[in-house]
Amino acid sequence: MLKNHDYNYQFNIDKFYKNYLKGPKIFNNRNALDPSYIPEILPHRDVQIKDIAEKTACALLGDAPPSFLCYGQTGTGKTATIRYVSQKLAQQNSEIKPWWIYINCNVVSTPYRILAHIYNTISREEKIPPTGLPKDIIFKKLLGLLDSKVKDSICFLVLDEIDILVDKKGGNEILYDLTRLNENLDNCKSSLIGISNKLKFRNSLDPRILSSLGEEHIVFHSYDASELRDILNERARIAFHEHVLKEDLIPLCAAVAAKEHGDARKALQLLRKAGELAERAQSKIVTSEYVEKAQEEIERDYIMEFIKGLPLQAQLILTSIYLISKFNPDHIIISGDIYDVHSEIRGLIPGIRQLTKRRISDYINELALAGIITADVKSMGHYGRTKIIKFDIGIDIIEKVLCEIDKIQGILNHKPILLQTDKVKLKNNIFKKLI
Numbered sequence: 001m002l003k004n005h006d007y008n009y010q011f012n013i014d015k016f017y018k019n020y021l022k023g024p025k026i027f028n029n030r031n032a033l034d035p036s037y038i039p040e041i042l043p044h045r046d047v048q049i050k051d052i053a054e055k056t057a058c059a060l061l062g063d064a065p066p067s068f069l070c071y072g073q074t075g076t077g078k079t080a081t082i083r084y085v086s087q088k089l090a091q092q093n094s095e096i097k098p099w100w101i102y103i104n105c106n107v108v109s110t111p112y113r114i115l116a117h118i119y120n121t122i123s124r125e126e127k128i129p130p131t132g133l134p135k136d137i138i139f140k141k142l143l144g145l146l147d148s149k150v151k152d153s154i155c156f157l158v159l160d161e162i163d164i165l166v167d168k169k170g171g172n173e174i175l176y177d178l179t180r181l182n183e184n185l186d187n188c189k190s191s192l193i194g195i196s197n198k199l200k201f202r203n204s205l206d207p208r209i210l211s212s213l214g215e216e217h218i219v220f221h222s223y224d225a226s227e228l229r230d231i232l233n234e235r236a237r238i239a240f241h242e243h244v245l246k247e248d249l250i251p252l253c254a255a256v257a258a259k260e261h262g263d264a265r266k267a268l269q270l271l272r273k274a275g276e277l278a279e280r281a282q283s284k285i286v287t288s289e290y291v292e293k294a295q296e297e298i299e300r301d302y303i304m305e306f307i308k309g310l311p312l313q314a315q316l317i318l319t320s321i322y323l324i325s326k327f328n329p330d331h332i333i334i335s336g337d338i339y340d341v342h343s344e345i346r347g348l349i350p351g352i353r354q355l356t357k358r359r360i361s362d363y364i365n366e367l368a369l370a371g372i373i374t375a376d377v378k379s380m381g382h383y384g385r386t387k388i389i390k391f392d393i394g395i396d397i398i399e400k401v402l403c404e405i406d407k408i409q410g411i412l413n414h415k416p417i418l419l420q421t422d423k424v425k426l427k428n429n430i431f432k433k434l435i
């Protein structure tokens with residue numbers, strides 16, 4: 001690793017670029033492996049494409065298509081298929097050109113913002129402010145705009161990750177209103193398409209919405225290894241130069257992703273990362289060795305993102321384990337140690353509450369469930385039972401991510417009192433050891 005004070009070594013950036021341009025070429029079109037790339041062919045989605053095409057075809061004649069839902073696990077091509085069909089529909093030689101308003105409810109996440117987004121997209125101006133107007137006023141304005149601007153055409157409203165909206169306050173209400181738009185429109189017609197990877201979310205839908213949205217649904221099954229191979233082969237043909245992929249590479253990526261419930265996104269991500277690692281190493285071909293490395297990197301990125309997204313208290317539990325392991329790697333960590341260290345370090349950060357032993361135990365279980373630590377229960381005879389806690393991933397990864405958390409980076413050199421040999425803790429008071 002290069003250190004800033006290592007003045008004897010100088011990275012020659014010009015030479016680096018020269019070598020890079022002269023070096024072997026792996027990618028022909030790396031964009032083809034981007035998550036947003038819409039391929040010309042979607043293998044193993046014929047049934048769903050046909051179903052959606054049949055449901056939406058009447059839009060070309062100006063009739064209102066039914067509203068429907070698309071279900072399936074993550075990475076099964078729901079978003080890609082809807083986008084693909086919408087493009088194809090737009091390319092048809094018809095006088096009527098349907099409108100498609102695509103909303104990801106994870107990004108545009110409140111009922112108000114969804115209405116504002118629909119309005120502003122159709123009007124092509126930011127006419128509705130981000131907050132402030134009563135909902136019924138926006139609704140009236142939206143109906144007027146649909147009739148005047150979309151006129152006799154069809155407006156498809158695609159609500160991707162619709163389950164997030166349903167869980168929000170007022171979510172069911174706005175969905176109900178959107179499924180009934182046609183009753184209040186004079187010229188234009190609308191159709192709602194909901195997409196979700198939460199298979200059970202229909203149970204949380206208002207029965208009135210279910211009747212107009214949930215009756216028709218399209219299921220996206222998870223891909224098996226051989227289907228993933230076809231998807232990857234198609235994409236690799238565009239993305240990579242000829243003969244750069246070793247023949248076992250695509251089957252390997254497909255097999256790895258098939259184990260993770262057949263997620264095509266994972267498979268493509270793995271292939272892309274393996275290609276990038278080979279490119280960085282100036283290799284002429286991408287071998288399975290790069291897939292293994294890519295897998296490790298992806299897993300590490302995933303764990304780091306997961307830890308960054310945890311509540312601060314859970315991050316502090318992790319910090320407590322980290323501090324004990326850092327200052328004494330041989331110390332056997334039990335739940336009580338974590339309670340002690342957490343009490344110490346939470347005092348170093350303003351506004352952080354003391355946690356009960358019960359709550360700390362819950363956090364330990366959550367971290368164990370996520371595969372970050374192991375917490376084996378051990379009997380201590382008369383003293384009851386405790387958990388023996390260890391990291392299940394490298395401490396270097398934990399250190400790297402904790403350093404990136406603002407509130408925590410300042411306490412990473414705090415040596416826990418239980419490891420300070422000259423101090424002893426008695427009934428929550430710290431005394432200097434006399435012997």
Ligand SMILES: Nc1ncnc2c1ncn2[C@@H]1O[C@H](COP(=O)(O)OP(=O)(O)OP(=O)(O)O)[C@@H](O)[C@H]1O
Pocket residue numbers: 034035036037038039041042043044045072073074075076077078079080081196197231264265268
């Ligand atoms: N049959 C397929 N052919 C080609 N590429 C596919 C196919 N299915 C999925 N993909 C690709 O896999 C990636 C993930 O697909 P997509 O985003 O459509 O998944 P999704 O079902 O919407 O997942 P999520 O529920 O997480 O949103 C995309 O890059 C997409 O292009």
Ligand SMILES: [Mg+2]
Pocket residue numbers: 078079080160
């Ligand atoms: Mg999606």
